[in-house]
Amino acid sequence: MALKISNRPTTLPGVDLKLEATKPRRFERQRDMALMVKEKLVGYGLILPAGAVFLVFFYIPAAYLLVISFFHWGILSPTANFVGLKNFRILFHQPLFWRSLVNSAYYTLVMIPATTLLSLAVAMLLRDGMQSKRGGIWRAAVFLPHVTPVVATSIIWVWVFNPHFGLANYVLSLLHLPALGWLESTTWALPAVMIDSLWHSLGLYVIIFLAGLSRVPRELIEVATLDGAKKYRIFRRVIWPLISPTTFFVVILSTVNTWQAFSQIYTMTGGAHGGAGGPAFSTTTDAVLIFQTAFTYLHFSLAAAMSFILFFIILTLTMVQKWISDRIVFYR
Template sequence: MAQARSLTQNPPQSASAARSDSWGTRIKTSILGYGLILPSLLVFLTFFYGPAIFLAYIAFFHWNIFSANSTFVGLGNFLKLFHQPVFWQSLLNTAYYVVVLVPVTALLALALALLLREGLSRRGGGISRAFIFLPHVTPVVATSIIWVWIFNPQFGLANTVLHFLHLPALNWLESVHWALPSVMVYTLWHSVGLYTVLFLAGLASIPRSVIEAATTDGAHGWRMFKRVFWPMLGPITFFVVVLASINTMQTFSQIYTLTGGPHGGAGGPAFSTTTDSLLIYQTAFLYLHFSLASAMSIILFILIMTLTLIQKWVADRFVFYR
């Protein structure tokens, strides 16, 4: 608004525009700046900030995409949501999924990073890192296909391995108990490379002198880890845990793909893999309960925003990986 007003008061063509150092040039500079940011700004506003604000609106209204009528229902959508057992089930599933998967992912990533750190100085170390990272960039549906087959109770590799280890065979994706862990296995495979690379960046930022000093003191193996790596990796570990939580909480594609089809529709069997993102998807786009889905989205939004802000705070305080 201030821009528009000063424009009319001080037309840039007037003789005084140039002399007061400011208005003419500053407005011209600003107009150029706005022109340059306009394309990205429009995208952000239309497809991200607009919807974020709109979300709050539809969550508090009884609202239908196909009709113009909407009535304010306050917390009505939320109350309705709380009466749905499947909502609580999805929260429970999500919590289970996150609480088990995140620590396992972080630990495995840390172990892989420590292993790769030594390997990187040797020939072929970069290739090892590339192979562990590769799954992260693969398309989820394409790679889920092969995992569906790996988890096949009759012919799958998973049971072949169990058989080899003299363990009982499992029903994997078709079992109420093992479906979600199966998804976890896939997600671990798909994402651990990302966190490994982040840990590697954290390890690379440890000053060489610190490691050398510890080596001279005779520290290696577990002692080295306890005395040097673990304290130095504190911030990045926290960062990885929060980032992994944010990402796992929003897992959708692999659950949809792995548990879809003949396994009782996505989220099955018996809602055992129905997590929050999946329930939002189904509520909105299968059953067209947009208001209900919005209420769920807001809960998820608040949960994740809290985590994100914590992550941002940590990242700003310890910018160690750049």
């Protein structure tokens, strides 16, 4: 093996000594090259399956989506005409499209703080029991809803929100509050869906927060305690800044998930009977409208244009969040 000392001649003080870099012999260079090529091939080979799945199910459809958004095309018509930005123009003149954006924004604006704060609160409660068996049971209980099928649990939530014999109104009556129309009311249908979504997704975010909290060194909490800081001050000044990367991640993830929310809305607002998004479009979010445009009304190119807009909105939001986070998130 050739020993490389330095590429430049090195002189020691008082000694006229030159150490020349030893050149690797030719066959060694060839062998090194072959090794490098082999290593690269193995590397690419390893990411190939995942890469192929991504390419076929994500990149190609995404590119195709962008293309067809510039055409006039329904799935039943044999030809597609290039229409330029006409699909986008149609959308911008379509009140329902704007309504869906407002609904999505409303849904997201409520869901992000709600999921973030609630999951952090639950994670803080579960944190102390991290090591114990009972803690494990609680963690499992919190995570369980997340692994249940959305469609099945949403049907249960439809019962819960039934205005006449549902559990939700029963609880309200116990609190001496007036009964609500829930899924039959234009005001309460979306909040009802939010409650279902919150219940379903909370576990995931709790686990993410628990992972973040477990990385806050115990000594820091102890030092802060000895420093005389009370619980809230420890949370606000020590824990909160240290888990800010986790919080940022949760916010991004829940933004993406809520803007794309579909299954709960579709199932709870009567998707099975073709009436998803009701009553009176009060739960028609972007994702629901895209689905209906494409698969109920078969306007594929219009739906593609909408998807593109949705993608653009989420991208912009994520970039804004990233910009904010660079200023407030503390990375160690």
